[in-house]
Each structure stands twice: as C-alpha cells, then as structure tokens.
Amino acid sequence: MIKPDKHLFLCGSFRVSGEPQGVCYKKGALNMIQYIESELVERGMKDAAVSITGCLKACDRGPIMVIYPDNYWYGGVESEDVVDEILDALEEGREAEKYILK
Numbered sequence: 001m002i003k004p005d006k007h008l009f010l011c012g013s014f015r016v017s018g019e020p021q022g023v024c025y026k027k028g029a030l031n032m033i034q035y036i037e038s039e040l041v042e043r044g045m046k047d048a049a050v051s052i053t054g055c056l057k058a059c060d061r062g063p064i065m066v067i068y069p070d071n072y073w074y075g076g077v078e079s080e081d082v083v084d085e086i087l088d089a090l091e092e093g094r095e096a097e098k099y100i101l102k
C-alpha cells in the first residue's frame with residue numbers, strides 16, 4: 001500500500017444515503033476528479049492522491065477541496081483553471097491564496 005504525502009479531498013456532496021445532493025455536486029465537482037487525477041500524473045506528482053468525500057460542511061463556498069497534511073481548505077474549485085492554480089501552488093510548497101477559505 002502506498003501512503004500519499006499529499007492527499008486532496010474533493011467534496012462530492014455525498015450524504016448518508018450515498019446520494020450526491022449538495023452544492024458541490026450541483027456545481028460539477030465530480031467532473032473535476034478525472035482532471036485532477038490526470039494532472040497529478042502529468043505533473044509527476046506520484047506522492048499525491050485525490051479522493052471524493054461527503055459534504056465538508058462549507059457548502060456556501062463550494063465546490064470545496066481540502067489538502068492534507070497542509071490543511072489547505074479551498075473554495076470555488078469549479079474549473080480546470082482553478083485546479084491548475086491550486087496544483088501549481090502545491091508543487092511550489094505554498095497555498096493558492098486566492099481560493100483559500102478564511
């Protein structure tokens with residue numbers, strides 16, 4: 001088993017029933033997962049993984065993505081451009097300040 005050094009958690013709005021119903025899902029968060037996966041490969045970020053989660057309880061700022069162990073909480077992750085900026089910053093060892101939830 002490979003344990004990633006960086007783990008990206010993208011909200012998929014899943015509820016207890018297993019149905020995605022929330023804001024992040026409605027704003028297309030699940031469409032981003034394939035792009036993030038392919039970017040991690042393309043950038044050679046072998047020590048990073050991405051997973052879909054249930055509601056992260058910040059719906060009004062969604063789609064939400066959290067990166068551990070850095071504890072970066074991002075909002076508005078709804079386009080490839082935003083993902084690119086966040087991954088650029090991650091590669092540079094910093095947060096993408098523009099999208100950080102405060």
Ligand code: FES
Binds near residue numbers: 025056059
């Ligand atoms: S549905 Fe994504 S934070 Fe609530």
